[in-house]
Amino acid sequence: MVVRKRFIASALTIVVLAAVALWYVLFANANKAELDTRWAAHDNNSTLTVDHSTWQTLLDDYLVSDTDDGVNLFDYAGLIDDDRQPLDDYMALLEQTDPLALNRAEQKAYWFNLYNAATVRLILDNYPLQSITQLGSNPTEFGPWNEDAVVINGIDLSLNDVEHRIIRPLYNDYRIHFAVNCASIGCPNLAAEAFIADTLDEQLDTAANEYLTHPRGLEIQGSTLNLSTLFKWYADDFGANQTEVLATLAKHTSEETQLALSNFNGSPNYDYDWSLNGYCSVDDACGE
Secondary structure, X not given: OHHHHHHHHHHHHHHHHHHHXXXXXXXXXXXXXXXXXXXXXXXOOOOOOOOOHHHHHHHHHHEEOOOOOOXXXXXXXXXXXXXXXXXXXXXXXXXXXXXXXXXXXXXXXXXXXXXXXXXXXXXXXXXXXXOXXXXXXXXXXXXXXXXXXXXXXXXXXXXXXXXXXXHHHHHOOHHHHXXXXXXXXXXXXXXOOOOOHHHHHHHHHHHHHHHHOXXXXXXXEOOEEEEEOHHHHOHHHHOOOHHHHHHHHHOOOOHHXXXXXXXXXXXXXXXXXXXXXXXXXXXXXXXX
């Protein structure tokens, strides 16, 4: 009987490990950066701008950025309790905008803000919940990222379409991973400022610096290196090998951390917290 129990336990362990390995393969394949050429164009001579002031007001009113642990939280319950119409109006504005008519910098800021606002809208549509990973109608897929989220130029786009078929391949900038927010604690912060073309580079550097100087992004404890799993999922965006990846990350850390990373030759530990980045200002409205 004891031998049989051990056999069953070992078999279950193998099944779990195989499932985890398969999930990583599927996740990696689904999230390859492959440009959808319908979105490749832009207008270098365009002076059109997109008004992101409504999004900024929502961030000012509902993003809590003075938390003790340095993780920005969004007050989904508070926005629902007040009035979500401004968010819906802002999303309508973005969905009525043709991003192909924008210059490249304005376009880049547009896609970042669209992704983040669409993610907030998705959470509001399904609130309360404990994690965005609870969403999604396809049981064979992880989360809601492959489901239609926005309609741009009459084309349905999922969040994965926006990130992996437009933003990543179009701009080839590893810092985009610090700009798009997945409504989770483990994710880089939802930025307190709407992305604006004129200050975009500075905003992206700030976002990278914040995440890589926070333990959920990167932490060194003695000879142990703890990294966000983000840098495993998207390693190719940061470098061709571990040395190059760490050198890229080091650009956004302290001199002490840069030295430790340059001397590191082991295998990092990876972790990610999928808990919702929610702040609850409304009693009995958060599903806890």
